[in-house]
Each structure stands twice: as structure tokens, then as C-alpha cells.
Amino acid sequence: MNLKPLKGQHHVSALTANAKANYDFYTKILGMRLVKKTVNQDDTSVYHLFYADERGNPGTDLTFFEIPNAGNTYYGSNSISGTSLRVPKDDSLQYWMDRFNEFGVEYDSIQMDNGRATLHFRDHEGQRLILVSDEDNKGVAAGTPWEKGPVPLEHAIRGLGPVYLTVSREGRTERVLQDIMGYKEVSTYTNQNDNPVTVFETGEGGTGAEVHLEVRPDLPRERPGRGSVHHVAFRVDNEEELRKWVTRINEARIPNSGFVERYYFRSLYFREPNGILFELATDGPGFESDEPFESLGESLALPPFLEGKREQIEAKLVPLETKQSE
Template sequence: MELKGLHHVSAITANAKNNYGFYTQVMGMRLVKKSVNQDDTSMYHLFYADEAGNPGTDLTFFEIPRAGHTYPGNNSISLTSLRVKNDEALVYWKDRFNKYQVVYEEIIEQFGRNVLYFRDPEDQRLALVSDETNQGVAGGTPWEQSPVPQEQGIIGLGPSKLTVPQAERTVQVLTNILGFRKVGSYASKGGSAIQVFATGKGGTGAEIHVEEQEGLSKERPGRGSVHHVAFRVEDEAELAQWAEKINQARFPNSGLVDRFYFKSLYFREPNGILFELATDGPGFATDEDIDHLGETVALPPFLEGKRPEIEARLEPLDTNQNG
């Protein structure tokens, strides 16, 4: 058993319409699924990814309209990064961020890669990371109909950073339970040491970065915070093996959950970070034509019978990306 890398990251937005506008029109990602939170069908669940919604390229958002401001802190997924093809693409993004008045910092080198930190309109903590030197997990293919040229487009998820009060407790889970390996470390912008762990083929699409901050208060999540990070599992048979391993380690967990587009298992590590293990398939084209992903509200079969009442509670959101 070996996790293949990052599967998706799920965050919180207070405004699905504005979120959709930013991630499709400014960031150039494709909305591959417009669905609902299966545990609370009153809220949208939006999935942005590459042209086909390949695993490892999905940044997703739950809409919580009354979500307050995030107070950053400990016990959190404190940074989500997105991959671009090369260093030249980062220069393109600087110009694009100026055009759209996106808050960003200057390009820096970190862990042997060029990185561009920025924020979305809800203060989501983000970074673009260059794949110029990447030799690990391959990226996806940006959507050809994106407003961003394919050469500069986002090709997938980069490393997620965890900020925790006791790094060793998280490290033990990553290495002893999930099979990650330590591949190095670097200094944060504030000077603290950040440990880097990789799984599978490694590289930008398969890393978790762990930052220890002992004196920091616990994060109060809201709009712009991250709910969980998910890791790629080959198939349902392997997911069942992971479930057995996590049970043997006596971690409370969700058991196998059918999300229709993939099968999942959720558990919290000792510092409170929510991890998900998710299968690569069957994928987002299961119930929609590949050319029309994300245009209508997609519901898994077990919610289809409740469609009228579910749609009645959702604010209409026009997502016809083909004009």
C-alpha cells in the first residue's frame, strides 16, 4: 500500500457566486462539478480542477453563507498551493494578479522551487509553485477553454502546509501510519523550520509540509479556511486495507464512505487535522458528459429523489462555461 499523492483539498467560501467567478475567470480553473455537501445538502460543493477533474488537481469549496472571518492559527491546514508548469509561468501570474488586483508577494525560492504567495478575495492562503525542477508525480492538463493560456495554466495541487503545536505527533501519523517519508526541510518566511514529507513518486503533487508553532493559539476557521486534505488511494480494495490499518492504530474514523465520484475514509490526526483517503475513481464524468461538466447541479443517486427540495434551497448559480 502506498498513497499516490494529494487527491483534493476542500475549503470554505461564504459566497459561491464570487468564488466561482474568481477560480474560473481569474485563476482559469475548470468547474468540473457543481454539487452539494452530501452531509448538509443546503450548501453548494464546488470542484475546480484541470480539464477532466483528474485526481490531484481538485480544489473544492463548501459554501457556508454566514461563515465569518478566519482567525489564522495552530491546528490548521495553513496553506494550499497550486502547481504551474515552470518558472516563466509565475512571471505571467504576477502580471495577471496585477491586472485583477489580487494580493500577492514577490516570487521567492523555497525548497529548491520558485513560489508565489497570494490570497483569494476571502483571504484564502494560497501559493503558486513552479514545476520547473519537479521529477515526481505528473501534473494534469489545464482546460483548453480556460481564459488562462494552457502553457501558464494550473496543472494541479501542490504541497499543503500544516501548522501544529506538536509536530512530532503529526509526523508519527504521516510516517508510521500513512507511509510518508521525510525528504528535507526549509525555513519559513518567519524563520521557523518546516519539515517536508513525500509519498508515492514524490515531488510537488505528493508533499505535506509540517510547521511547528508552539505558542500560537488555535485557528478559528471561517471563510478562507481549509476543511481537510485528501490523499490518493488506487482503488476501493486498497482503501479497505487502509481502513483496517487505521482501525488497528485505534484512530476513530468514518469507515468507508461512498461519495459516488470516489470512495473515502476520514480521520483526525492528534493535532486535529482532518485527513481523507480517497480513491482515484470512478471520477467526475460518471454522471455528466466530459464536455459539459459542472453546468448543472449534479447529485449522487442516493440524493436524486430529493432533487426538487435540494435545488429549492440553493441560490441559483449560472455555471454554463461554454457560453
């Protein structure tokens, strides 16, 4: 079976306890565009919000499931322990420190991760985020920031950077990344906690196609809540290619979801041996199949198989105003 290499990160999905506060942080402070306001297709009583570049290009989406009763996250191993966001250049990090000071955002000092300047910070719920400079990056192209956002385009977030994983058992996740998913080990570095991190890349490589893996058998298993990450998705060209991946994962005898229709993309879910949820997702159809570019994210969007339940779904949701003022 001839499989094309995975193309890098598709999206990262995390948890929030408050959709309104989440929307305010990611649009008004981080300057990302809300490209889709919809519901969790597996629990339609809560929002699923998609923040991205100007049109939600694959590799730029950071999404959130709203879980109003979500408790605190107790950080630990077997988790997606950091989500990075690409910015154009090293000088952008100084802009962001000034912006974080203005809005009271908690952040660390600028440091180097795998030879790139980075700025680690947290949102209001403790979500572990990293800005990574694309100044010397070669590889997967970045997205295009939305020109109507509050952040100058020269410093604006342009998509997802490397995904950081922390696992307890050495070797297991590496084998899935390399032997099943086709990633290659390309480098190692020491992080801010003086622990070694191994870098794997796929496709064209670069910030948009890397997984950074830290092994920490000394940590307890993470107990997720608000401010934690639910899963990471990796890019597949199209539905035909995704169905090949379904066959590959089945042949490897890895329990999985099988083919899943998400309307905005098609998906396959499985857990790697340390328990982290991976998704493979197609690049299309995209977010403009049910809303025009100009008004993405302004109304509650429902896929066709949920449209007939709109009245019941809207009755359970707390109203969230996302229409952009002129």
C-alpha cells in the same frame, strides 16, 4: 497486510461564504475548470464546488463548501495553512503577478520553498494559496489544463502542489505521517517567516506528493471560517485498497469515519493528533459518471442517493449559473 503507498494529494476542500464570488475567482481569474457543481452530501442546503484540470483528474481538485454565514478565519496552528497549485515553469510566476495586478489580487514576492520558486497569494476571502513552479519537478505527473480556460496553457494551473500544515505539538503529526501513512522525511527548509519546515513525501514524490510541516507552539489554535481549509485528501488506488486502509486505521485505534460512499470517489476520514482532518480517497470513479466531459460542472449534479430529493434541494439553493458561453 500489504498496503500500497499513498499516491499524493487527491483534493483539498475549503470554505467559502459566497458560491458566486468563489466561482468567479477560481474560473475567471485562476482559470481552473469547474468540473462538478453539486451539494455538500452532509448538508444538502449548500453547494459543494470542485475546480480542477480539464476533467478533474485525481490530484488536481480544489473544492469548496459554501457556508453563507461563515465568519472570518482567525489564522493559527493545527490547520492546513496553505494550499499550493502547480504551474509549468518559473517564468509562469511572472505571468501570474501581471495577472494578479490586472485583477487586484493580493500577493507576495516570489520566494523559494524547498528549492522551488513559489508565489504566495490570497483570494478575496483570505484563502492562503501558493503557486509553485514545476520547472525542475520530478515525481507525480501534473494534470492537463482545460484548453477553453482564460489562461494560456503554457502558464495554466495543472493541479495541486504541496499541502502546508501548521501544528502546535511537535512529533504527533510526524508520527502519523510516517508510522501510519508511510510518508518519508526528505528535507527541511526555512520559510518566509524564518521558521523551519519539514518536508515529507509519499509514492513517486515531487510537488504532487509532499506535505510541508511547520511546528508553531507559539500560535493560538486556528478558528476556521470563510477562507480556511476544511480537510486534505490523499490518493488511494481503488476501493479494495481503501478498505485495507480502513483496517489499518482501525488497528492503530484512530477514531475514523469508516468507509464512506461519495459516488465520485470512496473515502475514509480521520483526524491526526493535532486535530487536522485527513481523508483518504480513491482515484475513481471520477466526475464523468453523470455528466459528459464537454459539459462538466454546468448543471447541478446529484449522486443517485440524492436524486429523488432534487426538487427539495434545488429549492433551498441560490441559483448559480455555470454554463459556459459559446
